[in-house]
Structure formats: C-alpha cells, structure tokens
Amino acid sequence: MAVDAPKPPRHKSTKGNAPAAPMPTEPGHTKQAAPGDLVTANFKVDAQFKQDLKMFAAMHKMSMVEVLRQGFALLQADKSKK
DSSP states (O other): OOOOOOOOOOOOOTTTOOOOOOSSSSSSSSOOOOOTTTTOOOOOOOOHHHHHHHHHHTTTTOHHHHHHHHHHHHHHHHHHOO
16 A cells, blocks of 8 residues: 655746846945955866866865965965066
C-alpha cells in the first residue's frame, strides 16, 4: 500500500528578475569600498593551478588568499627593482 506524500509548496519564480540595486546615499554618487574593506575578486584559473595553490596553502597553514597576497608582494618588489 503506497501513501501519497504531500507535494512541496511551489516557489515563485525569480528567473529574469534582477535584484534591485541599492540607492546611492547622494544623488550622482555610487558607493565605493574603502581601501581596507574586503571585496570579491573573480578570475578563472586551470584546475591544476587551483589544486597546487590549495595544497601549498594547506601545507603551510595559510589561506589561499594569503598565498596570493604574499606572491603578489614578492612579484611587485622584484619588478620595482628593475
């Protein structure tokens, strides 16, 4: 004997509706992050690079972000010497 389970409630589709952008506090001005604020940086890397970066960070008890920051600082210092 099979029991009919109740169907889950249907959710209103939001497909095609973009979220409303927050209104700027002053007319004509947009909000910019302060220099010390954390913001998202999105970029694509190949799978092997990500795996290597993640393994290196874990082996040295660092975050992937810290590895990138230190690597960038070293590259910047090297390039500024030339």
